[in-house]
Amino acid sequence: MFGIGVLKGMAVTFKNFVESYYKKERLTTIEYPEKRLAEKERFRNFPFLIFDEKPEDPRCVACDICAKECPPQCITIVRAQDAQGKPLKKPATFDIDYSICMNCGVCEEVCPFDAIFMDHEFELAEYGRFEDLNYTIDRLLKPKEHFMKIRPTDATRIEAELKKKENAKKAAAEKAAAAAKAKAEAAKTQASQVPDTKPETKPNEPAQPADPPAEAK
Protein backbone atom coordinates (compact mmCIF):
# COMPACT_ATOMS: atom_id res chain seq x y z
CA MET A 1 0.00 0.00 0.00
CA PHE A 2 1.27 3.42 -0.86
CA GLY A 3 2.30 5.37 2.16
CA ILE A 4 3.46 2.54 4.39
CA GLY A 5 7.11 3.57 3.94
CA VAL A 6 6.33 7.13 4.92
CA LEU A 7 4.49 5.99 8.03
CA LYS A 8 7.35 3.69 8.96
CA GLY A 9 9.74 6.59 8.63
CA MET A 10 7.54 8.75 10.77
CA ALA A 11 7.51 6.07 13.44
CA VAL A 12 11.32 6.28 13.46
CA THR A 13 11.33 10.04 13.83
CA PHE A 14 8.70 9.86 16.54
CA LYS A 15 10.71 7.27 18.44
CA ASN A 16 13.79 9.43 18.15
CA PHE A 17 11.89 12.49 19.26
CA VAL A 18 10.52 10.84 22.38
CA GLU A 19 13.68 9.01 23.30
CA SER A 20 15.79 12.12 22.90
CA TYR A 21 14.24 13.30 26.16
CA TYR A 22 15.35 10.49 28.38
CA LYS A 23 17.54 7.90 26.65
CA LYS A 24 21.21 8.40 27.21
CA GLU A 25 22.47 7.35 23.79
CA ARG A 26 20.09 9.79 22.12
CA LEU A 27 21.22 12.67 24.30
CA THR A 28 24.42 13.34 22.48
CA THR A 29 24.76 17.09 22.72
CA ILE A 30 26.09 19.01 25.68
CA GLU A 31 25.58 22.69 26.41
CA TYR A 32 29.04 23.83 25.55
CA PRO A 33 30.17 26.91 27.43
CA GLU A 34 28.67 25.70 30.68
CA LYS A 35 29.49 22.04 30.26
CA ARG A 36 32.53 20.59 28.57
CA LEU A 37 33.61 17.25 27.29
CA ALA A 38 36.62 15.64 28.87
CA GLU A 39 39.68 16.45 26.81
CA LYS A 40 41.36 13.66 24.94
CA GLU A 41 44.97 13.35 25.85
CA ARG A 42 46.21 13.34 22.28
CA PHE A 43 44.08 16.27 21.25
CA ARG A 44 46.26 18.82 19.57
CA ASN A 45 45.79 22.45 18.91
CA PHE A 46 48.16 25.38 18.83
CA PRO A 47 51.72 24.62 20.07
CA PHE A 48 53.46 25.97 23.16
CA LEU A 49 57.08 26.19 24.23
CA ILE A 50 58.18 24.42 27.35
CA PHE A 51 60.54 25.67 30.06
CA ASP A 52 62.00 23.69 32.92
CA GLU A 53 62.59 26.13 35.78
CA LYS A 54 62.56 29.74 34.66
CA PRO A 55 60.80 31.24 31.64
CA GLU A 56 64.09 32.98 30.82
CA ASP A 57 65.65 29.60 30.03
CA PRO A 58 63.37 27.80 27.61
CA ARG A 59 64.27 24.37 26.45
CA CYS A 60 64.32 25.67 22.89
CA VAL A 61 67.82 26.18 21.52
CA ALA A 62 66.72 28.15 18.44
CA CYS A 63 67.91 25.45 16.04
CA ASP A 64 65.25 26.53 13.53
CA ILE A 65 64.28 22.97 12.59
CA CYS A 66 60.58 23.44 13.39
CA ALA A 67 60.49 26.69 11.44
CA LYS A 68 61.92 24.95 8.40
CA GLU A 69 59.69 21.90 8.65
CA CYS A 70 56.47 23.76 9.43
CA PRO A 71 54.27 23.12 6.38
CA PRO A 72 52.55 26.51 6.30
CA GLN A 73 55.70 28.30 7.52
CA CYS A 74 54.13 30.02 10.50
CA ILE A 75 57.13 30.00 12.86
CA THR A 76 59.73 32.76 12.97
CA ILE A 77 62.83 32.27 15.08
CA VAL A 78 65.72 34.66 15.69
CA ARG A 79 68.61 33.36 17.70
CA ALA A 80 69.75 35.35 20.73
CA GLN A 81 73.29 36.81 20.85
CA ASP A 82 75.46 37.81 23.74
CA ALA A 83 77.18 41.16 24.09
CA GLN A 84 80.03 40.11 21.81
CA GLY A 85 77.66 39.01 19.06
CA LYS A 86 78.25 35.35 19.71
CA PRO A 87 75.09 33.29 19.07
CA LEU A 88 73.51 31.78 22.17
CA LYS A 89 71.52 28.56 22.40
CA LYS A 90 68.33 30.45 23.04
CA PRO A 91 65.72 32.22 20.93
CA ALA A 92 65.53 36.02 20.96
CA THR A 93 62.22 35.96 19.14
CA PHE A 94 59.98 32.98 18.64
CA ASP A 95 56.75 33.92 16.93
CA ILE A 96 53.96 31.65 15.80
CA ASP A 97 51.20 33.15 13.76
CA TYR A 98 47.93 31.54 14.77
CA SER A 99 46.21 32.82 11.66
CA ILE A 100 48.56 30.64 9.59
CA CYS A 101 49.09 27.65 11.87
CA MET A 102 47.04 24.60 10.90
CA ASN A 103 47.57 22.60 14.11
CA CYS A 104 49.17 19.71 12.29
CA GLY A 105 51.71 18.90 15.00
CA VAL A 106 54.73 18.58 12.73
CA CYS A 107 56.77 20.98 14.89
CA GLU A 108 56.33 18.74 17.90
CA GLU A 109 57.37 15.66 15.95
CA VAL A 110 60.52 17.09 14.44
CA CYS A 111 61.84 18.92 17.51
CA PRO A 112 65.01 17.09 18.61
CA PHE A 113 65.07 18.85 21.99
CA ASP A 114 61.47 18.16 23.12
CA ALA A 115 60.94 21.87 23.44
CA ILE A 116 57.70 22.45 21.58
CA PHE A 117 54.45 20.59 22.16
CA MET A 118 50.86 20.82 21.06
CA ASP A 119 48.54 22.36 23.60
CA HIS A 120 44.93 21.63 24.46
CA GLU A 121 43.93 25.27 24.43
CA PHE A 122 41.32 25.86 21.75
CA GLU A 123 39.44 29.00 22.71
CA LEU A 124 41.86 31.31 20.98
CA ALA A 125 39.58 33.90 19.43
CA GLU A 126 40.85 37.46 19.48
CA TYR A 127 39.52 40.87 18.53
CA GLY A 128 42.48 41.90 16.40
CA ARG A 129 43.47 40.29 13.17
CA PHE A 130 47.24 40.67 13.15
CA GLU A 131 49.08 41.43 16.38
CA ASP A 132 46.63 39.63 18.61
CA LEU A 133 46.97 36.41 16.66
CA ASN A 134 50.73 36.54 16.51
CA TYR A 135 51.93 34.58 19.51
CA THR A 136 55.25 35.90 20.76
CA ILE A 137 57.55 33.92 23.03
CA ASP A 138 56.11 35.28 26.29
CA ARG A 139 52.66 34.00 25.32
CA LEU A 140 54.02 30.69 24.10
CA LEU A 141 56.11 29.72 27.11
CA LYS A 142 54.52 27.39 29.59
CA PRO A 143 56.04 25.42 32.44
CA LYS A 144 56.64 21.71 32.16
CA GLU A 145 54.02 21.14 34.85
CA HIS A 146 51.44 22.32 32.34
CA PHE A 147 52.62 19.67 29.91
CA MET A 148 52.44 17.07 32.65
CA LYS A 149 48.90 18.17 33.42
CA ILE A 150 47.48 18.04 29.91
CA ARG A 151 49.31 15.00 28.53
CA PRO A 152 50.49 12.85 31.43
CA THR A 153 51.37 9.77 29.36
CA ASP A 154 53.55 11.57 26.83
CA ALA A 155 55.01 13.86 29.46
CA THR A 156 56.06 11.01 31.71
CA ARG A 157 57.69 9.17 28.84
CA ILE A 158 59.49 12.23 27.50
CA GLU A 159 60.63 13.43 30.92
CA ALA A 160 61.97 9.96 31.67
CA GLU A 161 63.85 9.94 28.39
CA LEU A 162 65.26 13.38 29.04
CA LYS A 163 66.30 12.37 32.55
CA LYS A 164 68.00 9.29 31.19
CA LYS A 165 69.79 11.37 28.62
CA GLU A 166 70.80 13.90 31.24
CA ASN A 167 72.02 11.21 33.59
CA ALA A 168 73.98 9.61 30.80
CA LYS A 169 75.43 12.99 29.98
CA LYS A 170 76.25 13.62 33.61
CA ALA A 171 77.77 10.19 33.96
CA ALA A 172 79.76 10.76 30.79
CA ALA A 173 80.83 14.15 32.02
CA GLU A 174 81.82 12.69 35.38
CA LYS A 175 83.66 9.93 33.66
CA ALA A 176 85.36 12.39 31.40
CA ALA A 177 86.19 14.60 34.37
CA ALA A 178 87.48 11.62 36.29
CA ALA A 179 89.48 10.52 33.31
CA ALA A 180 90.84 14.00 32.84
CA LYS A 181 91.67 14.20 36.52
CA ALA A 182 93.34 10.82 36.46
CA LYS A 183 95.23 11.82 33.38
CA ALA A 184 96.28 15.08 34.92
CA GLU A 185 97.34 13.28 38.06
CA ALA A 186 99.14 10.70 36.03
CA ALA A 187 100.88 13.44 34.14
CA LYS A 188 101.74 15.14 37.41
CA THR A 189 103.09 12.00 38.96
CA GLN A 190 104.84 11.25 35.75
CA ALA A 191 106.34 14.70 35.75
CA SER A 192 107.39 14.35 39.35
CA GLN A 193 108.60 10.87 38.71
CA VAL A 194 110.49 11.77 35.61
CA PRO A 195 113.55 13.28 37.22
CA ASP A 196 114.43 10.35 39.41
CA THR A 197 113.16 7.26 37.55
CA LYS A 198 112.52 8.05 33.86
CA PRO A 199 111.47 4.50 32.95
CA GLU A 200 108.15 5.23 31.21
CA THR A 201 109.52 6.81 28.10
CA LYS A 202 107.37 5.98 25.15
CA PRO A 203 108.46 5.95 21.55
CA ASN A 204 106.01 8.69 20.67
CA GLU A 205 107.48 11.08 23.18
CA PRO A 206 110.68 12.12 21.59
CA ALA A 207 111.16 15.14 23.80
CA GLN A 208 111.65 13.06 26.90
CA PRO A 209 115.07 11.70 26.39
CA ALA A 210 116.36 15.20 25.89
CA ASP A 211 114.47 16.56 28.84
CA PRO A 212 115.93 14.94 31.92
CA PRO A 213 119.39 16.24 31.42
CA ALA A 214 118.03 19.74 31.03
CA GLU A 215 116.07 19.37 34.23
CA ALA A 216 118.97 17.79 35.97
CA LYS A 217 121.03 20.91 35.43
Next chain:
Amino acid sequence: MMEHTLISKPDFDTQTLEVSLGPQHPSTHGVFRMNVVLDGETIVKLKPVMGYLHRNHEKLAENMSYLGSMPYTDRLDYICSMTNNFAYALAVEKLAGIEVPERAQYIRIIMAELTRLVNHTLLIGFLLNDLGAFFTPVLYAFREREKILDLFEEVAGSRMMCNYFRFGGVKADLTPDFLPRVKELIQNYPRFLDEFEALLSENEILMARTQKVGVLPKELAVSASITGPMLRASGVPYDIRKVDHYSLYDRFKFRVPIGEHGDVYDRYYIRVLEMRESIKILDQAVKEIPSGDVISKVGAGFAKAPRNFKPKAGEAYGRIEAPKGELGFFVVSDGTNKPYRYHVRAPSFINLTILEDMCLGHKVPDAIIILGSIDIVLGEVDR
Protein backbone atom coordinates in the same frame (compact mmCIF):
# COMPACT_ATOMS: atom_id res chain seq x y z
CA MET B 1 24.50 15.45 -27.30
CA MET B 2 20.79 15.47 -27.95
CA GLU B 3 19.52 18.63 -29.56
CA HIS B 4 16.71 20.12 -27.55
CA THR B 5 13.76 21.57 -29.41
CA LEU B 6 11.74 24.28 -27.77
CA ILE B 7 8.02 23.89 -27.58
CA SER B 8 6.71 26.69 -29.78
CA LYS B 9 3.20 27.28 -30.85
CA PRO B 10 2.19 29.92 -33.37
CA ASP B 11 0.93 32.41 -30.78
CA PHE B 12 3.10 31.21 -27.90
CA ASP B 13 6.76 32.11 -28.21
CA THR B 14 9.12 30.45 -25.73
CA GLN B 15 12.70 31.24 -24.90
CA THR B 16 15.32 29.46 -22.88
CA LEU B 17 16.43 30.98 -19.60
CA GLU B 18 19.96 30.95 -18.34
CA VAL B 19 20.29 30.53 -14.59
CA SER B 20 23.41 30.47 -12.49
CA LEU B 21 23.04 28.05 -9.62
CA GLY B 22 25.69 28.94 -7.11
CA PRO B 23 28.49 29.56 -6.23
CA GLN B 24 26.91 30.46 -2.92
CA HIS B 25 23.73 28.52 -3.01
CA PRO B 26 22.31 26.63 -0.07
CA SER B 27 21.76 23.51 -2.12
CA THR B 28 25.20 23.16 -3.69
CA HIS B 29 27.87 21.43 -1.72
CA GLY B 30 30.46 24.10 -1.15
CA VAL B 31 31.33 26.79 -3.64
CA PHE B 32 30.36 25.28 -6.95
CA ARG B 33 28.46 26.93 -9.77
CA MET B 34 26.23 25.35 -12.37
CA ASN B 35 25.28 27.51 -15.33
CA VAL B 36 22.09 25.93 -16.52
CA VAL B 37 20.00 26.73 -19.53
CA LEU B 38 16.35 26.05 -18.82
CA ASP B 39 13.38 25.50 -20.98
CA GLY B 40 10.68 26.11 -18.46
CA GLU B 41 11.82 23.82 -15.67
CA THR B 42 13.70 21.39 -17.86
CA ILE B 43 17.46 21.53 -18.11
CA VAL B 44 18.70 21.73 -21.68
CA LYS B 45 22.30 22.59 -20.98
CA LEU B 46 24.48 22.56 -17.92
CA LYS B 47 27.96 23.95 -17.54
CA PRO B 48 29.81 23.37 -14.29
CA VAL B 49 32.13 26.14 -13.12
CA MET B 50 34.81 25.04 -10.68
CA GLY B 51 37.89 26.47 -9.10
CA TYR B 52 36.46 28.70 -6.40
CA LEU B 53 38.27 26.74 -3.75
CA HIS B 54 41.51 26.30 -5.65
CA ARG B 55 44.40 26.64 -3.24
CA ASN B 56 47.40 25.43 -5.14
CA HIS B 57 47.69 22.10 -3.41
CA GLU B 58 49.89 20.41 -6.01
CA LYS B 59 52.31 23.28 -6.44
CA LEU B 60 52.56 23.75 -2.68
CA ALA B 61 53.47 20.10 -2.30
CA GLU B 62 56.29 20.49 -4.81
CA ASN B 63 57.85 23.10 -2.56
CA MET B 64 57.99 21.26 0.71
CA SER B 65 59.27 18.00 2.10
CA TYR B 66 57.35 14.81 1.38
CA LEU B 67 55.95 14.66 4.88
CA GLY B 68 55.06 18.36 4.79
CA SER B 69 52.16 17.77 2.43
CA MET B 70 50.69 15.01 4.58
CA PRO B 71 48.69 17.50 6.67
CA TYR B 72 47.62 19.20 3.45
CA THR B 73 46.15 15.99 2.10
CA ASP B 74 43.77 16.07 5.07
CA ARG B 75 42.31 19.19 3.55
CA LEU B 76 41.55 17.71 0.17
CA ASP B 77 38.47 15.76 1.04
CA TYR B 78 37.95 17.02 4.53
CA ILE B 79 35.23 14.48 5.31
CA CYS B 80 37.63 11.57 4.99
CA SER B 81 41.13 12.72 5.82
CA MET B 82 42.29 9.26 6.85
CA THR B 83 41.88 7.79 3.38
CA ASN B 84 43.65 10.77 1.82
CA ASN B 85 46.58 10.13 4.12
CA PHE B 86 46.43 6.48 3.19
CA ALA B 87 46.68 7.06 -0.56
CA TYR B 88 49.53 9.53 -0.21
CA ALA B 89 51.45 7.31 2.18
CA LEU B 90 50.98 4.40 -0.21
CA ALA B 91 52.34 6.39 -3.15
CA VAL B 92 55.42 7.57 -1.29
CA GLU B 93 56.08 4.13 0.19
CA LYS B 94 55.99 2.71 -3.32
CA LEU B 95 58.37 5.43 -4.47
CA ALA B 96 60.87 4.89 -1.69
CA GLY B 97 60.32 1.18 -1.16
CA ILE B 98 59.42 1.40 2.52
CA GLU B 99 57.92 -1.63 4.23
CA VAL B 100 54.97 -1.25 6.57
CA PRO B 101 54.63 -3.41 9.71
CA GLU B 102 51.61 -5.62 9.90
CA ARG B 103 49.99 -3.90 12.85
CA ALA B 104 50.23 -0.59 11.05
CA GLN B 105 48.53 -2.12 8.03
CA TYR B 106 45.67 -3.29 10.19
CA ILE B 107 45.36 0.09 11.84
CA ARG B 108 45.28 1.69 8.41
CA ILE B 109 42.50 -0.58 7.27
CA ILE B 110 40.48 0.05 10.41
CA MET B 111 40.85 3.78 9.89
CA ALA B 112 39.98 3.59 6.21
CA GLU B 113 36.82 1.61 6.86
CA LEU B 114 35.77 3.91 9.69
CA THR B 115 36.25 6.77 7.26
CA ARG B 116 34.04 5.01 4.74
CA LEU B 117 31.32 4.79 7.38
CA VAL B 118 31.69 8.50 8.13
CA ASN B 119 31.57 9.49 4.49
CA HIS B 120 28.64 7.35 3.43
CA THR B 121 26.57 8.18 6.50
CA LEU B 122 27.11 11.85 5.94
CA LEU B 123 26.47 11.61 2.22
CA ILE B 124 23.10 9.99 2.75
CA GLY B 125 22.21 12.66 5.27
CA PHE B 126 23.08 15.46 2.90
CA LEU B 127 21.44 13.78 -0.05
CA LEU B 128 18.22 13.81 1.90
CA ASN B 129 18.81 17.43 2.72
CA ASP B 130 19.03 18.10 -1.01
CA LEU B 131 15.79 16.24 -1.45
CA GLY B 132 14.09 18.57 0.95
CA ALA B 133 13.97 16.32 4.00
CA PHE B 134 15.49 19.13 5.97
CA PHE B 135 17.85 18.11 8.72
CA THR B 136 16.17 15.09 10.22
CA PRO B 137 18.29 12.48 8.38
CA VAL B 138 21.39 14.65 8.36
CA LEU B 139 21.25 15.11 12.10
CA TYR B 140 20.84 11.40 12.68
CA ALA B 141 23.84 10.96 10.43
CA PHE B 142 25.83 13.55 12.35
CA ARG B 143 24.99 11.86 15.62
CA GLU B 144 26.56 8.62 14.44
CA ARG B 145 29.45 10.32 12.70
CA GLU B 146 30.43 12.08 15.91
CA LYS B 147 31.05 8.72 17.56
CA ILE B 148 33.60 7.83 14.89
CA LEU B 149 35.18 11.26 14.98
CA ASP B 150 35.62 10.82 18.72
CA LEU B 151 37.59 7.68 17.96
CA PHE B 152 39.75 9.57 15.48
CA GLU B 153 40.39 12.29 18.00
CA GLU B 154 41.37 9.75 20.60
CA VAL B 155 44.00 8.22 18.35
CA ALA B 156 45.16 10.94 16.00
CA GLY B 157 44.53 14.04 18.09
CA SER B 158 42.15 15.71 15.72
CA ARG B 159 38.62 15.01 14.65
CA MET B 160 38.82 15.89 11.01
CA MET B 161 42.38 16.87 10.12
CA CYS B 162 43.85 13.65 11.38
CA ASN B 163 47.35 13.74 9.87
CA TYR B 164 47.79 10.28 11.27
CA PHE B 165 49.65 8.31 8.62
CA ARG B 166 53.40 8.36 8.20
CA PHE B 167 55.54 6.78 5.54
CA GLY B 168 56.12 3.28 6.83
CA GLY B 169 53.32 3.18 9.36
CA VAL B 170 51.20 5.44 11.44
CA LYS B 171 52.04 8.26 13.83
CA ALA B 172 51.15 6.62 17.11
CA ASP B 173 49.84 3.36 18.43
CA LEU B 174 46.20 2.89 19.29
CA THR B 175 45.12 3.92 22.74
CA PRO B 176 44.15 1.07 25.08
CA ASP B 177 40.41 1.66 24.91
CA PHE B 178 40.28 2.22 21.17
CA LEU B 179 39.64 -1.36 20.11
CA PRO B 180 36.92 -1.99 22.71
CA ARG B 181 35.20 1.15 21.50
CA VAL B 182 35.44 0.06 17.88
CA LYS B 183 33.94 -3.27 18.89
CA GLU B 184 31.08 -1.43 20.54
CA LEU B 185 30.65 0.61 17.39
CA ILE B 186 30.56 -2.53 15.26
CA GLN B 187 27.79 -3.78 17.54
CA ASN B 188 25.76 -0.61 17.37
CA TYR B 189 26.25 0.61 13.85
CA PRO B 190 24.08 -2.00 12.07
CA ARG B 191 21.27 -1.02 14.40
CA PHE B 192 21.63 2.57 13.32
CA LEU B 193 21.70 1.51 9.68
CA ASP B 194 18.51 -0.48 10.17
CA GLU B 195 16.89 2.54 11.68
CA PHE B 196 18.16 4.76 8.91
CA GLU B 197 16.83 2.35 6.33
CA ALA B 198 13.47 2.12 8.06
CA LEU B 199 13.35 5.88 7.82
CA LEU B 200 14.41 6.11 4.20
CA SER B 201 14.73 3.04 2.02
CA GLU B 202 11.08 2.28 1.54
CA ASN B 203 9.87 5.81 1.77
CA GLU B 204 7.60 6.42 -1.21
CA ILE B 205 8.53 10.08 -1.50
CA LEU B 206 12.21 9.24 -1.63
CA MET B 207 11.57 6.54 -4.20
CA ALA B 208 9.47 8.83 -6.36
CA ARG B 209 12.11 11.48 -6.30
CA THR B 210 15.16 9.31 -6.87
CA GLN B 211 14.22 6.33 -8.99
CA LYS B 212 14.87 6.74 -12.73
CA VAL B 213 16.49 10.10 -12.01
CA GLY B 214 20.00 10.83 -13.20
CA VAL B 215 20.55 7.47 -14.81
CA LEU B 216 24.16 6.78 -15.64
CA PRO B 217 24.50 3.98 -18.20
CA LYS B 218 27.22 1.40 -17.69
CA GLU B 219 29.12 2.23 -20.89
CA LEU B 220 29.13 5.95 -20.25
CA ALA B 221 30.32 5.44 -16.68
CA VAL B 222 33.22 3.32 -17.85
CA SER B 223 34.21 5.59 -20.70
CA ALA B 224 34.10 8.65 -18.45
CA SER B 225 36.38 6.86 -15.96
CA ILE B 226 33.89 7.12 -13.13
CA THR B 227 34.95 5.19 -10.06
CA GLY B 228 33.68 4.26 -6.66
CA PRO B 229 30.08 3.79 -5.58
CA MET B 230 28.89 5.75 -8.63
CA LEU B 231 30.38 3.19 -10.99
CA ARG B 232 29.19 0.24 -8.96
CA ALA B 233 25.67 1.66 -8.81
CA SER B 234 25.70 1.49 -12.60
CA GLY B 235 26.43 -2.19 -12.39
CA VAL B 236 30.17 -2.42 -12.96
CA PRO B 237 31.84 -4.61 -10.34
CA TYR B 238 35.06 -2.67 -9.88
CA ASP B 239 36.57 -2.09 -6.48
CA ILE B 240 40.24 -1.23 -6.11
CA ARG B 241 40.37 -3.09 -2.82
CA LYS B 242 39.68 -6.24 -4.82
CA VAL B 243 41.49 -5.30 -8.03
CA ASP B 244 44.69 -3.82 -6.70
CA HIS B 245 45.22 -5.93 -3.56
CA TYR B 246 46.82 -2.98 -1.82
CA SER B 247 47.66 -3.14 1.87
CA LEU B 248 46.19 -6.30 3.39
CA TYR B 249 42.73 -6.24 1.86
CA ASP B 250 43.34 -9.70 0.44
CA ARG B 251 42.92 -11.16 3.88
CA PHE B 252 39.45 -9.83 4.45
CA LYS B 253 36.21 -11.37 3.36
CA PHE B 254 33.81 -8.82 2.00
CA ARG B 255 31.57 -8.42 -1.00
CA VAL B 256 31.30 -5.63 -3.50
CA PRO B 257 27.68 -4.57 -3.85
CA ILE B 258 26.62 -3.46 -7.31
CA GLY B 259 23.53 -1.64 -8.50
CA GLU B 260 21.28 -2.32 -11.39
CA HIS B 261 19.81 0.87 -12.75
CA GLY B 262 22.47 3.49 -12.05
CA ASP B 263 19.97 6.03 -10.83
CA VAL B 264 20.09 8.17 -7.71
CA TYR B 265 18.24 5.59 -5.64
CA ASP B 266 20.81 2.93 -6.52
CA ARG B 267 23.56 5.29 -5.58
CA TYR B 268 21.90 5.85 -2.24
CA TYR B 269 21.33 2.19 -1.63
CA ILE B 270 24.78 1.05 -2.68
CA ARG B 271 26.22 3.19 0.05
CA VAL B 272 24.07 1.59 2.68
CA LEU B 273 25.23 -1.81 1.48
CA GLU B 274 28.85 -0.72 1.40
CA MET B 275 28.63 0.42 4.97
CA ARG B 276 27.43 -3.01 5.97
CA GLU B 277 30.41 -4.54 4.17
CA SER B 278 32.74 -2.06 5.88
CA ILE B 279 31.44 -3.19 9.22
CA LYS B 280 32.32 -6.77 8.25
CA ILE B 281 35.87 -5.72 7.41
CA LEU B 282 36.14 -3.83 10.67
CA ASP B 283 34.90 -6.82 12.58
CA GLN B 284 37.58 -9.06 11.06
CA ALA B 285 40.32 -6.46 11.45
CA VAL B 286 39.58 -5.85 15.11
CA LYS B 287 39.65 -9.57 15.83
CA GLU B 288 42.83 -10.29 13.91
CA ILE B 289 44.95 -7.23 14.65
CA PRO B 290 48.42 -8.38 15.71
CA SER B 291 50.71 -6.66 18.16
CA GLY B 292 54.00 -5.15 17.15
CA ASP B 293 55.43 -1.95 15.80
CA VAL B 294 53.20 0.66 14.25
CA ILE B 295 55.93 2.23 12.16
CA SER B 296 59.00 0.77 10.53
CA LYS B 297 62.42 1.91 11.76
CA VAL B 298 63.17 3.72 8.52
CA GLY B 299 59.82 5.44 8.56
CA ALA B 300 60.21 6.55 12.17
CA GLY B 301 63.58 8.07 11.36
CA PHE B 302 62.15 10.04 8.47
CA ALA B 303 59.15 11.16 10.49
CA LYS B 304 61.61 12.70 12.93
CA ALA B 305 63.62 14.39 10.18
CA PRO B 306 61.49 14.81 7.04
CA ARG B 307 64.18 16.89 5.35
CA ASN B 308 66.47 13.90 5.14
CA PHE B 309 63.90 11.87 3.29
CA LYS B 310 65.22 11.68 -0.25
CA PRO B 311 63.73 8.86 -2.28
CA LYS B 312 65.79 7.93 -5.30
CA ALA B 313 64.74 9.35 -8.63
CA GLY B 314 61.68 7.71 -10.07
CA GLU B 315 57.92 7.86 -10.07
CA ALA B 316 55.10 6.08 -8.32
CA TYR B 317 51.34 6.06 -8.40
CA GLY B 318 49.54 4.94 -5.30
CA ARG B 319 45.82 4.47 -5.38
CA ILE B 320 43.18 3.30 -2.99
CA GLU B 321 39.46 2.81 -2.97
CA ALA B 322 38.51 5.97 -1.16
CA PRO B 323 34.87 6.34 -0.12
CA LYS B 324 34.27 8.53 -3.15
CA GLY B 325 36.15 6.50 -5.71
CA GLU B 326 39.68 5.93 -6.87
CA LEU B 327 41.94 8.34 -5.05
CA GLY B 328 45.43 8.33 -6.47
CA PHE B 329 48.60 10.23 -5.84
CA PHE B 330 51.23 10.44 -8.51
CA VAL B 331 54.63 11.40 -7.16
CA VAL B 332 57.79 11.95 -9.14
CA SER B 333 61.10 12.19 -7.35
CA ASP B 334 64.30 13.68 -8.70
CA GLY B 335 66.35 12.51 -5.76
CA THR B 336 65.96 15.66 -3.66
CA ASN B 337 63.88 16.02 -0.55
CA LYS B 338 61.01 17.65 -2.41
CA PRO B 339 58.78 15.93 -4.94
CA TYR B 340 59.52 17.01 -8.49
CA ARG B 341 55.92 16.50 -9.48
CA TYR B 342 52.93 15.75 -7.34
CA HIS B 343 49.53 15.08 -8.78
CA VAL B 344 46.25 14.11 -7.18
CA ARG B 345 43.69 12.05 -9.02
CA ALA B 346 40.66 13.23 -7.14
CA PRO B 347 37.59 11.02 -7.44
CA SER B 348 35.04 13.77 -6.86
CA PHE B 349 36.54 15.88 -9.62
CA ILE B 350 36.44 13.13 -12.20
CA ASN B 351 33.02 11.90 -11.13
CA LEU B 352 31.74 15.44 -11.51
CA THR B 353 32.60 15.59 -15.20
CA ILE B 354 29.57 13.45 -15.98
CA LEU B 355 27.13 15.85 -14.33
CA GLU B 356 25.71 17.37 -17.52
CA ASP B 357 24.96 14.01 -19.13
CA MET B 358 23.00 12.90 -16.10
CA CYS B 359 21.08 16.14 -15.69
CA LEU B 360 19.83 16.77 -19.23
CA GLY B 361 16.10 16.51 -19.53
CA HIS B 362 15.53 16.60 -15.80
CA LYS B 363 14.07 19.38 -13.72
CA VAL B 364 16.10 21.80 -11.60
CA PRO B 365 15.40 20.10 -8.25
CA ASP B 366 16.51 16.81 -9.82
CA ALA B 367 19.81 18.39 -10.83
CA ILE B 368 20.37 19.24 -7.19
CA ILE B 369 19.94 15.65 -6.03
CA ILE B 370 21.98 14.30 -8.92
CA LEU B 371 24.79 16.56 -7.82
CA GLY B 372 24.26 15.38 -4.27
CA SER B 373 24.39 11.73 -5.28
CA ILE B 374 27.74 12.16 -7.05
CA ASP B 375 29.19 12.83 -3.63
CA ILE B 376 31.61 15.66 -4.16
CA VAL B 377 33.65 17.63 -1.72
CA LEU B 378 34.81 20.87 -3.19
CA GLY B 379 38.06 20.82 -1.32
CA GLU B 380 39.00 17.86 -3.44
CA VAL B 381 37.44 19.03 -6.69
CA ASP B 382 39.28 22.33 -6.76
CA ARG B 383 42.35 21.41 -4.72
